[in-house]
Amino acid sequence: SQTIHQWPATLVQPVGSPLSLECTVEGTSNPNLYWYRQAAGRGLQLLFYSVGIGQISSEVPQNLSASRPQDRQFILSSKKLLLSDSGFYLCAWSVPPLTTGFGNTEAFFGQGTRLTVV
Amino acid sequence: QKEVEQDPGPLSVPEGAIVSLNCTYSNSAFQYFMWYRQYSRKGPELLMYTYSSGNKEDGRFTAQVDKSSKYISLFIRDSQPSDSATYLCAMSDASGSARQLTFGSGTQLTVLP
Numbered sequence: 001s002q003t004i005h006q007w008p009a010t011l012v013q014p015v016g017s018p019l020s021l022e023c024t025v026e027g028t029s030n031p032n033l034y035w036y037r038q039a040a041g042r043g044l045q046l047l048f049y050s051v052g053i054g055q056i057s058s059e060v061p062q063n064l065s066a067s068r069p070q071d072r073q074f075i076l077s078s079k080k081l082l083l084s085d086s087g088f089y090l091c092a093w094s095v096p097p098l099t100t101g102f103g104n105t106e107a108f109f110g111q112g113t114r115l116t117v118v
Numbered sequence: 119q120k121e122v123e124q125d126p127g128p129l130s131v132p133e134g135a136i137v138s139l140n141c142t143y144s145n146s147a148f149q150y151f152m153w154y155r156q157y158s159r160k161g162p163e164l165l166m167y168t169y170s171s172g173n174k175e176d177g178r179f180t181a182q183v184d185k186s187s188k189y190i191s192l193f194i195r196d197s198q199p200s201d202s203a204t205y206l207c208a209m210s211d212a213s214g215s216a217r218q219l220t221f222g223s224g225t226q227l228t229v230l231p
Contacts, residue, residue, distance in 0.1 A: 006161075042223055042224075043122075043124075043206065043221040043222055043223040043224060044162075044206070044221045088159075090161050090162070092161075106150075106152050106164050106167050106208075106219075107164075107208075107219055108164065109154075109161035109162050109163070110161050111160055111161045112159070112160065112161045114159065
């Protein structure tokens with residue numbers, strides 16, 4: 001079965017410090033990978049998605065970047081954190097449409113990282 | 119106007135009540151509809167997945183899609199305190215775009231024992 005791991009669960013970082021959040025998926029190959037941010041009481045905002053190694057699409061211009069160095073590894077980074085980067089960050093994966101023969105399928109989420117920038 | 123609108127609640131019901139959670143959407147291209155349950159400080163977990171219009175039942179949960187009205191619902195029968203969570207609707211089209219899902223903002227549900 002497929003599993004997704006995301007760490008750390010919580011993180012408190014000072015303004016101006018770097019950030020690295022990691023996500024790995026097991027039990028599947030060539031998944032689509034996603035980073036979302038969820039603000040309190042709000043929906044999920046898609047930040048980045050990736051359809052393959054080294055292929056990153058950015059949805060929202062911001063202080064963050066993403067990388068996919070391996071097929072099942074997705075990293076969210078920042079060189080200098082801002083207070084506004086605080087939030088709940090979620091990694092997710094889905095089966096690519098070409099594999100299923102249908103349109104987009106459901107996404108499966110990690111447990112999230114609660115980031116507080118102080 | 120947001121593509122997906124969802125009443126944020128909070129919604130509080132007594133144990134055993136029937137709960138109705140709803141989303142409306144504006145994009146007629148949406149064909150895949152999902153409901154996620156998210157416990158506090160956890161990632162969302164997929165609860166129901168439906169394609170196009172119609173009903174789908176899974177235990178105490180029923181998902182309903184009315185594409186003509188652009189309206190989807192999740193019904194929870196015999197609600198339990200363990201159902202207390204935020205429920206997110208999500209939907210996507212059949213374009214094959216990897217951009218994936220459009221989410222509602224979530225409805226916070228509390229089931230009182």
